[in-house]
Amino acid sequence: MDKKNALRAGALAAGTTLMMLLMSSPALALTRDDGDDPGPGLSVIQTLGLYVLLPVALFAVIAGLVMALDKSKIRTIKPSSNVKSGADAKA
Template identity: 65%
Template sequence: MDNKLTKKVVRAGVVTTGTTLLLLMSSPAFALQRNDGDDPGSGLSVLQTLGLFVAIPLVLFGVIAGLVIVTDKSRKQQEH
């Protein structure tokens, strides 16, 4: 039992170390060099960014959750 726990701890340590090294090697400084043919568009405003990365995912989550609740057949079976 203790051997299995040790293996899990070692595995978690290796994964954490590997991920940390990967993140350190992929420095954002490499993104400052433009490639040929780059044509970056205009930046997003704060409201556009919040809408794109916060509001739209929350709305989609709500729609999907609502559809799951509405189409749930197990509740109908429990009532009968």
């Protein structure tokens, strides 16, 4: 019974996705609207800087600030005297 339900769910998901793809109209994005005045395009270097380098730099700055301003101390776990090690536990 589970296989039948999984097949039905997969068919429903595939059908829904196909209908959404068919109903969307990316070709209409080429027609200009009234008052549409796009600016000059970005070069490859500007695009990479804006969408790749800038987010990586922001991530690095935020991660660096978090590590620099972290007030917690590095704690080492010391073995307790009542806990036997692996070699002692076998004896």
